[in-house]
Amino acid sequence: MKKVVFISHGHPELSKGGAEVASWNLYQHLKQNGYDCLYIARADGASHGGSTFSKRGEEVLFHTAMSDWFNLSTSNLKPLFSDLSELLRQFSPDIVHIHHYAHMGIEIFPAVKRAVPDAKVIFTIHEFMAMCMHNGQMVKRESLKLCEKATETDCSKCFPSHSPGDFLLRKSYILDQLNYVDEFISPSLFLAKRYMDWGVPAEKMHVIENVLPDLTPVPPRQLREGEKRTKFAFFGQVNPYKGLDILLQALLLLPEEIKARVTLDIHGANLDIQTSDFKEKVERLLERAGSMVELRGPYESEHLRNRIADCDWVVIPSIWWENSPVVIQEAIHFGRPLIGSNIGGMKEKIENKAGLTFEARSASALANTMMKAIEPEVFDHWHNQLTADQQAKTEHLSMLKGLFSEYSATGS
Template sequence: MSEQKILIVSHGHPDHSKGGAEVAAYNLFKEYERQGLDTVFLARTDQPAHGGSAFSTINSDREILFHTNMSDFFLFQSGNKKHIWQDFRGLLEKYRPTVVHFHHYIHMGLEMIREVKNTLPDTRIVVTLHEYLAICANNGQMVKPGKQMKLCYKSSPTDCARCFPERSAADFFLREKYIKSIFDLVDKFVSPSHFLIDRYKQWGIPEEKLIMIENGQPEVEAPPPRPLADGEVRGRFAFFGQINPFKGVDVMLEAFNLLPDEVKEKVHLDIHGANLEVQTEEFQEKINRLLEELGDLVTLHGSYESHEIGRLMEQTDWVIIPSVWWENSPMVIQEAFNHGRPLISSDIGGMVEKIKDKINGFHFRSRSANSLSSSLNEASKGERTWHDLVESIEIPLSVSQCAGAHINIYK
């Protein structure tokens, strides 16, 4: 077999967008480069192009920004077809990759997958699934619209039309047929969790096309336990991620509010998260009210860079994932385990798969501030419990191991 040439396509560059999928894609790219493989990273951006060009470079000529957009979020169709059939096609013809690995199609358009098959029919196409976008039109969350945000267990055209009454069941039937017609062109789908694989199998993706590969982590030396002052407990909790309704930050803050006063005096919550300012006014008001009620018990730090995670974990005892949707495989789980920190998480989705209750962390009943408050109370009581959980943490898959697993499916 001739030497591989790998094109990784991401819906964002981590220099501009801090999501887990962007970081996972970029980590793979940098590892391929380190191994001497011929690889290019193509990342979509919403920044305006210089001189109207569809492409520009960032950091090196191997990292390309694709200045494009999507106009149809129902069918994931490009807002500028010329970017697909002229610019992207030109890049494919010039570079001629043997593998194109899509880490997303949102913001760029599903047509990119078909363009690869049309332009380079022998090129292998791999797609990493990060959530349920193809299955669910509600931001791929499988959560029903509305204030209750009821969890959804299975999609169907009729049920989806109930969630979006402005569209008919026929619209959703045709949407599914269109997306599956594109997905038929994909050689392999990668998922970082078995839970996500099960959802896509149920939806109709052939089992033999699906493979679980965990997101790899940089090899680091886990920091020692945070030194405790006399009388201090393991009560330093932290949240890492986006601040939006799906992440359950409001549930977490309500849980801290429910703690007995004597526990509140011993614990602290650090929130390392961004994007509160772009949420609805109602959600912002709720979060700000809870923050004001909790006062000095909580510190809102804002966004952070990937390279800062080690320093932030050093100052942390426990990491909380209070998500109210079916998280697939949040990057923060592997980051916490990589740094020897146990987690407290909702008991749904891929979180249950990764975090074992009372083995390497705690579960609490999803969406229940009372249940989370009980877990926080239990966590802050026992130094021995914390050490037992830490000793049971398994080192996550490294970026190098992750790259090796991907290279195997590229062949």
């Protein structure tokens, strides 16, 4: 039987990040298609008895940590080069698909290759962490100005405790570890190009969207006579990069007669743990917006269908590039057009395909776009453009079959 190991920096039942969910969805899809799969997820805290591994259902939790966030490195190599390696040798996979190295260490790539040298190593890129020390956001640390590319001089200005030479060595070290990867997958062309420009070989790069579970479209909200498409929704974490403050400012710029009809549901959390400046800014805007806004809090994936049924448009006002936000795919599959910032993966996934875009970081531009979006004919146009075809499932299986063919051809 074809054997695939997935390695994620978190279990999706314990951590709701995009990489965790993407790896889990593909893991489930491959199991349904007859692959023998093992899912290994890094977990916080020590296991019972202090062992490196513990079980969560059929999955394995990997108890380890990363000590050097500058170099994305770990000084504790035993969990990678001894414990994980032994587990991989016992399972003897044909393919090891890594979805992140955070909390484990960038050395996971040579560790895996050394443990199972005949297995193909796939790495799905989910963000810019390798090239950007600022949480992988590719924005300036103080001004939040967008970075078009990572340069050692600019990086040193964001983090003056490290010289440009330090960043040059950092890049060299990380790329050396990535040399152990046989194939890279990026869920967006935008992200793929950034990494190829940074030094990842173009011949190893594949652009394949993340896999979603099967989702049934939600019928559009029924309108009363003369009613417009005035119900907007925001899904995601509430932090300075997601642009909720821009969206709230846009609401306040709408003409009074439109404000009386527009509503915004905010589905997300973590405002309470943000910096005081950002938290206070959002709280002031929420107070001014009043009854236009409802805070509906975090949600589980099984609740998304009902929540998205209540809205007409999903708004993604992020001020950073984004790569392939899962909410874009989910909105498309559930049948809701989007309004998104005209940068990065948002522009790639939405513009001329699934809705409207606006000038990133501009509340006035977003307000104008929302005024356009409330017209029923605009909603109908973009709703009719949406397609729930999951080509990603076919593309992932096709790539794996090609790798298995290569594996067989080597005689392994």
